[in-house]
Structure formats: structure tokens, C-alpha cells
Amino acid sequence: MDSTFFMCKPDAVERGLVGEILSRLERRGLKLVRAELRQLDEATAKAHYAEHDGKPFFGELVSFITRSNVLVCEVAGPKDTWAVVRTAMGATDPAKAAPGTIRGDLAIEIGENLVHGSDSAEAAARELGLFFPEH
Ligand code: DAT
Ligand code: MG
Numbered sequence: 001m002d003s004t005f006f007m008c009k010p011d012a013v014e015r016g017l018v019g020e021i022l023s024r025l026e027r028r029g030l031k032l033v034r035a036e037l038r039q040l041d042e043a044t045a046k047a048h049y050a051e052h053d054g055k056p057f058f059g060e061l062v063s064f065i066t067r068s069n070v071l072v073c074e075v076a077g078p079k080d081t082w083a084v085v086r087t088a089m090g091a092t093d094p095a096k097a098a099p100g101t102i103r104g105d106l107a108i109e110i111g112e113n114l115v116h117g118s119d120s121a122e123a124a125a126r127e128l129g130l131f132f133p134e135h
Contacts, residue, residue: 005127008071
């Protein structure tokens with residue numbers, strides 16, 4: 001099995017969409033390996049989104065992702081799981097995301113786009129290490 005890192009963001013937990021979102025991944029054939037509700041601290045949020053440090057939306061992104069609980073997950077599939085999950089998520093901007101995707105069906109604003117998924121195999125390894133260092 002090949003694992004990736006996946007997160008239901010604060011808006012997903014607040015809106016009660018965690019079950020709907022995980023159900024989509026499970027129905028696809030992906031497996032939940034571990035999952036935990038936690039509120040991210042600022043240091044973890046900044047480390048996770050380090051590639052966006054300095055961009056105009058960075059401050060808003062960090063305050064959004066730390067505002068309430070997120071569900072951090074390890075998700076596994078047969079291969080290229082990060083890519084399967086990214087396709088299921090849809091485009092970053094929900095207004096442009098295709099119908100049938102999580103963002104395209106359930107969200108509309110870029111700052112409240114419900115989910116995070118690693119964008120490469122390297123990012124998956126890094127993010128799993130950041131959020132589940134004991135594993
Ligand atoms: P993704 O979450 O699809 O991997 P990303 O890594 O480019 O997208 O950006 C991380 C998050 O930052 C994204 O989910 C929402 C926010 N974001 C990205 N671009 C933005 C923009 N132009 N304005 C506001 N927020 C943005
Ligand atoms: Mg990204």
C-alpha cells in the first residue's frame with residue numbers, strides 16, 4: 001500500500017462534512033490508516049505551509065487552519081495515492097473545481113476549501129512525518 005497525507009480543514013469539521021468527505025475516499029477504495037482531530041498550533045501550521053510563506057494570503061491561511069480542529073489523516077491506496085486523492089479533491093479554487101469532486105460539490109471559496117492533500121510523493125512523506133512523527 002502507498003500512503004499519503006490528507007486533512008479535513010476547520011471548515012469541514014465546523015460544517016459537519018467530515019463523514020461525507022471520508023465516505024467519498026472510502027467508497028473510492030482508499031483506506032483510512034490513522035486519523036486524529038487536533039487543533040494545529042501556529043508553528044505546525046507555518047511549517048506545513050512553508051512553501052507559501054511570503055505570499056499575500058499566508059497570514060489568512062495560517063489563521064484559518066489554526067482556528068478550530070482539523071482531522072489529520074493517513075490514507076492508503078494501491079499506488080500514487082497522493083494523485084488519486086488530489087483528483088478526488090478537485091481544483092484549489094472551489095469555484096473552478098469540477099462537479100463530482102469534494103471541492104466542486106461542497107465548497108465555493110478558495111479560503112474555505114475543506115481539504116488538504118499532499119501534492120507529490122515527496123510532499124506525502126514530508127507531511128506524514130510532520131503530523132505523525134511517531135509512525
Ligand atoms: P492546495 O490546497 O490545492 O494544495 P495550494 O497548496 O496552492 O493549494 O495552497 C494552499 C492553500 O492556500 C489553499 O488550499 C488555499 C490557500 N490559497 C491558495 N491560493 C490562494 C489564493 N490565491 N488566495 C487565497 N488563498 C489561497
Ligand atoms: Mg498544496
